[in-house]
Amino acid sequence: MARIQDVARDAGVSISTVSNVLNGRAERMTRETLERVEAAIARLGFRPSQAARALKTGHMPIIGLLVPSIANPMYGSIAREVELVAQERHNYRVLLGNTYRSVEKEASFIDDLLSHGVRSVIVISSLTDEGHIEAALKRGMVVVSYDRRADADAKSRIDHVSVDNFKAGRIASSHLIAHGHKRLAFATAAGLTMSRRAKIAGFQDGAAGVATEVIEGRVGSEYGDSELVEVGRALAAQIARRGRTTRPTGVVAVNDMLGIGLIAGLREQGLRVPEDISVVGMDDMFLAPLISPAMTSVGMPLADMASTMVERVISRLADPQIPTAEFLFEPHLAQRQSVAAPPL
Amino acid sequence: MARIQDVARDAGVSISTVSNVLNGRAERMTRETLERVEAAIARLGFRPSQAARALKTGHMPIIGLLVPSIANPMYGSIAREVELVAQERHNYRVLLGNTYRSVEKEASFIDDLLSHGVRSVIVISSLTDEGHIEAALKRGMVVVSYDRRADADAKSRIDHVSVDNFKAGRIASSHLIAHGHKRLAFATAAGLTMSRRAKIAGFQDGAAGVATEVIEGRVGSEYGDSELVEVGRALAAQIARRGRTTRPTGVVAVNDMLGIGLIAGLREQGLRVPEDISVVGMDDMFLAPLISPAMTSVGMPLADMASTMVERVISRLADPQIPTAEFLFEPHLAQRQSVAAPPL
DNA sequence: ATGAAAGCGCTAACAT
DNA sequence: ATGTTAGCGCTTTCAT
Numbered sequence: 001m002a003r004i005q006d007v008a009r010d011a012g013v014s015i016s017t018v019s020n021v022l023n024g025r026a027e028r029m030t031r032e033t034l035e036r037v038e039a040a041i042a043r044l045g046f047r048p049s050q051a052a053r054a055l056k057t058g059h060m061p062i063i064g065l066l067v068p069s070i071a072n073p074m075y076g077s078i079a080r081e082v083e084l085v086a087q088e089r090h091n092y093r094v095l096l097g098n099t100y101r102s103v104e105k106e107a108s109f110i111d112d113l114l115s116h117g118v119r120s121v122i123v124i125s126s127l128t129d130e131g132h133i134e135a136a137l138k139r140g141m142v143v144v145s146y147d148r149r150a151d152a153d154a155k156s157r158i159d160h161v162s163v164d165n166f167k168a169g170r171i172a173s174s175h176l177i178a179h180g181h182k183r184l185a186f187a188t189a190a191g192l193t194m195s196r197r198a199k200i201a202g203f204q205d206g207a208a209g210v211a212t213e214v215i216e217g218r219v220g221s222e223y224g225d226s227e228l229v230e231v232g233r234a235l236a237a238q239i240a241r242r243g244r245t246t247r248p249t250g251v252v253a254v255n256d257m258l259g260i261g262l263i264a265g266l267r268e269q270g271l272r273v274p275e276d277i278s279v280v281g282m283d284d285m286f287l288a289p290l291i292s293p294a295m296t297s298v299g300m301p302l303a304d305m306a307s308t309m310v311e312r313v314i315s316r317l318a319d320p321q322i323p324t325a326e327f328l329f330e331p332h333l334a335q336r337q338s339v340a341a342p343p344l
Numbered sequence: 345m346a347r348i349q350d351v352a353r354d355a356g357v358s359i360s361t362v363s364n365v366l367n368g369r370a371e372r373m374t375r376e377t378l379e380r381v382e383a384a385i386a387r388l389g390f391r392p393s394q395a396a397r398a399l400k401t402g403h404m405p406i407i408g409l410l411v412p413s414i415a416n417p418m419y420g421s422i423a424r425e426v427e428l429v430a431q432e433r434h435n436y437r438v439l440l441g442n443t444y445r446s447v448e449k450e451a452s453f454i455d456d457l458l459s460h461g462v463r464s465v466i467v468i469s470s471l472t473d474e475g476h477i478e479a480a481l482k483r484g485m486v487v488v489s490y491d492r493r494a495d496a497d498a499k500s501r502i503d504h505v506s507v508d509n510f511k512a513g514r515i516a517s518s519h520l521i522a523h524g525h526k527r528l529a530f531a532t533a534a535g536l537t538m539s540r541r542a543k544i545a546g547f548q549d550g551a552a553g554v555a556t557e558v559i560e561g562r563v564g565s566e567y568g569d570s571e572l573v574e575v576g577r578a579l580a581a582q583i584a585r586r587g588r589t590t591r592p593t594g595v596v597a598v599n600d601m602l603g604i605g606l607i608a609g610l611r612e613q614g615l616r617v618p619e620d621i622s623v624v625g626m627d628d629m630f631l632a633p634l635i636s637p638a639m640t641s642v643g644m645p646l647a648d649m650a651s652t653m654v655e656r657v658i659s660r661l662a663d664p665q666i667p668t669a670e671f672l673f674e675p676h677l678a679q680r681q682s683v684a685a686p687p688l
Numbered sequence: 689a690t691g692a693a694a695g696c697g698c699t700a701a702c703a704t
Numbered sequence: 705a706t707g708t709t710a711g712c713g714c715t716t717t718c719a720t
Contacts, residue, residue, distance in 0.1 A: 001458065001483070003697060014707045019699060029705060047459040051398035052697035055712045060395065060460075062439070069424055071630070076420035077569055080413055083442050093456055095406070096440045098427050112437055114345065115391040116404075139345070225421055225630040264634050286415070286569040290608050292636040347713060358691040363715060373689060396713035399696045 002044040011040035022048055054117035061092045063313055064113040064121035066106060069098050071225040072257065074285050075124060078146070081306030082122060090314050099125060107132035114139055120313045122146065133158070142316045144309045147195050149326070159312045160326045163300040165195045168331035169202025169252070171298050172280040173212070175333060176250035180341045181278065183211045185239070185248035187262060189219045189231045196254055199282065203252055213248065215239070217258075232261025233268070239277070240269035249277060249342035256281040256288050256297055263291060263338065274340035284334045293337035300331050346388040355384035366392055398461035405436045407657055408457040408465035410450060413442050415569040416601065418629050419468060422490070425650030426466060434658050443469060451476035458483055464657045466490060477502070486660045488653045491539050493670070503656045504670045507644040509539045512675035513546025513596070515642050516624040517556070519677055520594035524685045525622065527555045529583070529592035531606060533563045533575045540598055543626065547596055557592065559583070561602075576605020577612070583621070584613035593621060593686035600625040600632050600641055607635060607682065618684035628678045637681035644675050 004022075008015040013033060020028050021037045029037075040046075054060045063086050067075040079096065086092040095118060097109035106125060110132060113121055120142035123133065137143055137157050147162045169186075176184055186203045188196055204212055215238065217231035232253060239247050253259030259281030263273050271277055273293055281288055284299025308327050316322060348366075352359045357377060364372050365381045373381075384390075398404045407430050411419040423440065430436040439462060441453035450469060454476060457465055464486040467477065481487055481501050491506045513530075520528055530547045532540055548556055559582065561575035576597065583591050597603030603625030607617050615621055617637055625632055628643025652671050660666060 004699095005697080015698080016700080016708080017706060020706090023699075033705075047455060049399065049461065049697050050459050051395050051404065051461040052712090053699075054395035055393070055399050055697080055714085056699045058712080062460075065440075070414065070427070071417070071421045071424040073415070073417045073420060073569075076417060077415045079440065080415040080442055080569070083414070083440060087441075093460070094440050096409075096423065096427060096438050097431075098424055111391055115394050116406075116437070117393065117395040225417075225424070226634070229630075229634055260634055264636065267636060286573075287631070290570070290573055290604055290635070292608065292611060348715095349713080359714085360691060360693095360716075361689085364690090367715075377689075393713050396696090397715075399698085399713080400715045402696080 001049070002046040004046070004048065006044055007037065007040045007046050010044060011036045013037060058117060059119050059317075060117040061090075062095050062116070062118045063092050063310070064095050064097065064109065064118050066097050066099055066109055066121060066123045066125060068101050068124065069225070070096060072228075073287060074255070074257065074283055077286065077302060078124065078306055081303050082310055085307045085310040090310070092310075092314070099127075101125070101127060103127060103129055103132060107135075110136045110141065114141065120144075120317055122309050122313065123148075142313055142320070144312050144316075146305070146309060149194055149198065157324055159316065159324055161305050161309050161312070161329075162195070162327070163305075163329050163331050165198035165331075166202035166205070168282055168298045168300075169199040169204075170206035171202075171331055171333050172252040172282065173203045173206035175280060175296070175335075175339065176252070176278060177207060177210060179250070179278065179339055181210070181248075181250035182342065183246075183248045183250070184213075185251045186212070186214045186254070187232065187235045187251050187258060188214065188216055188254035189228060189258065190216050191219070199254060226257075226261075228255065228257035229261035229264070232258040232263075233265035236262050236265025236269055236271075240266065240271055247277075250280070250339070251277060252280045252282070254282060256283040256285045256295065259295055259297070260287065260291055263293070263295060274338050276343055278339040278342070280339060288334065289336060295338045296336045297334050298331050299334050301329050305329055345393075346390040348390070348392065350388055351381065351384045351390050354388060355380045357381060402461060403463050403661075404461040405434075406439050406460070406462045407436050407654065408439050408441065408453065408462050410441050410443055410453055410465060410467045410469060412445050412468065413569070414440060416572075417631060418599070418601065418627055421630065421646060422468065422650055425647050426654055429651045429654040434654070436654075436658070443471075445469070445471060447471060447473055447476060451479075454480045454485065458485065464488075464661055466653050466657065467492075486657055486664070488656050488660075490649070490653060493538050493542065501664075501668055503660065503668055505649050505653050505656070505673075506539070506671070507649075507673050507675050509542035509675075510546035510549070512626055512642045512644075513543040513548075514550035515546075515675055515677050516596040516626065517547045517550035519624060519640070519679075519683065520596070520622055521551060521554060523594070523622065523683055525554070525592075525594035526686065527590075527592045527594070528557075529595045530556070530558045530598070531576065531579045531595050531602060532558065532560055532598035533572060533602065534560050535563070543598060570601075570605075572599065572601035573605035573608070576602040576607075577609035580606050580609025580613055580615075584610065584615055588687075591621075594624070594683070595621060596624045596626070598626060600627040600629040600639065603639055603641070604631065604635055607637070607639060618682050620687055622683040622686070624683060632678065633680060639682045640680045641678050642675045643678050645673050649673055
């Protein structure tokens, strides 16, 4: 691989001039020098060593991306948007880490980022214990958090990008109410994260004057590809077991994966969706319209959110002093076929 | 961040001794020295700078992973397995790149890897033009290719990890034949990749003596999350339009995403699966059992394959001279509800 | 068994 | 406008 020195020799200039070209300080030289250097770079196919750069500057053009599991299509979609923006708009690459919701994995990933000279990370996590995140901040990491609102850490230096989960919950339950439902349930997995709490609060707010309940499924210890789907299935069985007159007629799923399992499970139990039970998902993943019946879901502007996260990382990297911000996006309802009037 | 120098001072030894500890050369020192150094490392929370290491050694503990789009759950599942093995077994991290099936994106990703000191990449690509891959090899990259068999590049230094696509195709069509089908179709997206070609050949081999056809849908220019699903939908419409007596009674989808679209499309067109038309998918993604009807699909040992890819990367990094190999995995049939006897 | 020192490829003062 | 040079934090030969 050609080095900066080779370029300098080839162009007949000093290495600092080449370095100046690389770092956009073209004003410091004549047009002619610039052209000679650029020609030499192209001729030799020179790409500066990021390792050497990082050693010098303490900084690599890489963003860490921490997801619970990239096998979950929701996180896959986010990762795709993040990588696209990071790469095309800023020439940053993305280092991926699955955390399986383990604090140790998250902490170790952040440690590795630091040792690689990576100074920023987008965290998609539901962990409530954030000691390791705070530690990262202290060590100079730029942290942008997805879907976790600025609660306890309002005073810290984390930027937050989220959907308004309260509104999302309210949209879901109001939609069911508008169809005449009188007994609603919110289906979720065990372990209350901030976003789930907000969804439930919104759900209840939208369902005022009507019977509501929260049903919770236990998650297996392994974080598999379809863990949440299995939770939905289990919850469906639980619902089906109850009498026709006591079970909910409308169910809001904490997310689409769980909703998909719920719908599959309900059908397995001989209940029809939406004739017997209506289901509203949350996330509006690309899969929502593909299952049968196509699932009504509360979605969010994913591409905008991903883009905001990346831009925020880049901005704060450039100026660590900018005040912390919270970016709250509006959810919207994608109506499909999984909701109808309740059975008589 | 603590540097090696700080550790040396803290432990009262020289830098080289610390370095020897870091690089597993414990035999060179007394037990007592080793312990002092280890204690100092722990005390200071020292993590060696990978940038400095890379600058010196020309090598980073990172594997590049090139996928068409991480939003495709199939690639998400592979990425999860790859990252898991790379991290837990070898302490390697994964740098992710979406290629959207563009040669430029692939080439630019590999360029970036090189400039980062990353010397290995797992390529999941269907591109037939592999000039950029060859170029990478020449520049010292270790390349492991997923699902692309060693055809033209048999002489090159690429390791291949694939399913036996011919067998997969044959399993699918034989399964339909066994159910009494007499008119089969293979549904695929435009653009013949090696793996698709093999699947089709196997499909035809398994369907000897019966009418077969290959139907092809055009893919949009954008590589969206659900491109292949849309192709499946379009193909479904095309099939439904044809007369009951001429259209195929059994369809094999080139992959599950297309199969999911096919099933959704068929139902939209008023055709029942499997009563009117049977569908067999390929990949056996975790979604296959979740749609309705649960889709029969030809699967593969994904975790084994991912693990093999990572191990191969690590092995070849350690010894570039090991002969190129092709790892061929056996497909298997996952029977579900999307296949039945053809209508009378 | 341990240490000294050169140098990996850059960046950015600081000369000139 | 251009060049010289001191490191950035490691690894690794080569001494001792």
